[in-house]
Amino acid sequence: MPVPPPRAASYDPGMKRISLLRHAEAADRSPAITDRERPLTKKGREDSRLMGGFIAKSRYLPDLALCSPSTRTRETLEEVCTRLEEAPETMFEAAIYEATEEDILEAVRALPDDFDHVLVVGHNPGFHALGVRLADPAASDARALERIANKFPKGALADYELEIGSWRETAFGCGRLVTFTRQKDLRQ
Numbered sequence: 001m002p003v004p005p006p007r008a009a010s011y012d013p014g015m016k017r018i019s020l021l022r023h024a025e026a027a028d029r030s031p032a033i034t035d036r037e038r039p040l041t042k043k044g045r046e047d048s049r050l051m052g053g054f055i056a057k058s059r060y061l062p063d064l065a066l067c068s069p070s071t072r073t074r075e076t077l078e079e080v081c082t083r084l085e086e087a088p089e090t091m092f093e094a095a096i097y098e099a100t101e102e103d104i105l106e107a108v109r110a111l112p113d114d115f116d117h118v119l120v121v122g123h124n125p126g127f128h129a130l131g132v133r134l135a136d137p138a139a140s141d142a143r144a145l146e147r148i149a150n151k152f153p154k155g156a157l158a159d160y161e162l163e164i165g166s167w168r169e170t171a172f173g174c175g176r177l178v179t180f181t182r183q184k185d186l187r188q
Contacts, residue, residue: 016162017060017117018108018134018175021080022127024048024155024183026072036097040075047155047183048076052083054186055119055157062088062119066107068096073121076155080119088119096122101130101172111167118167128152131180133172134160140177148180155183 024044029035040048055061065088067077074092081087093107104126111118131148148158160175 015116016164016167016170017062018160018162018170019055019062019117019119020127020131020134020152020158020160021051021076021119021121022152022154022156023068023070023072023076023121023123024051024079026154036070039071040079044072044155045075045079048079049083050183050186051155051157051181052080054181055080056083056085058159060117061086062117064088064111064115064117065090065119065121066096066111067092067121068099068123069094070097070123073097073123077119077121089115096120096126098123099126101126101133104130105134105170105172108170109168113166115167124152131158131177134175135177136173136175140175141179144177144180147182148177153182157181 024047025041026038026044027041061084065077067073067090069092095103095107099122104120104122108118131152135145137145158180159178161178162170162175164170164174
């Protein structure tokens with residue numbers, strides 16, 4: 001299991017952080033429920049709690065969660081929060097459901113600046129595209145960038161540092177991809 005660095009006491013005032021968390025494994029599509037209503041599987045719940053434990057030990061904890069309103073994203077966030085000492089404030093944003101990377105970026109740009117670290121919980125294909133496009137290749141962890149470019153699997157977490165003072169300044173290529181953690185990384 002990867003060992004996160006020690007937790008820092010405070011944030012750099014000229015730095016924002018974004019963590020992208022793709023929802024965990026959900027029930028298969030069925031005529032009985034809409035795509036938006038698909039719940040997590042038992043494995044999805046377990047994986048979300050495992051990721052919550054990883055986040056709880058991380059250097060920075062999110063102070064805001066920006067979450068798609070789908071059942072599977074809400075349940076992913078709920079399970080993650082069972083492992084956190086203090087759950088972040090949560091905003092549900094319809095624009096993140098079935099969103100493009102541009103839609104997600106616009107939702108982040110609209111965030112209040114009094115939050116320093118946002119955990120965005122959403123879906124592919126928008127997350128995969130945003131995960132790649134948000135990163136500045138020259139400043140990012142090359143191995144993490146290669147893995148995220150290959151695939152953004154269910155339950156994976158990408159962490160970025162942004163040297164910006166306001167969320168309005170968030171742009172493609174402005175983030176330093178620090179880590180990309182998949183469920184299989186946590187199970188090793």
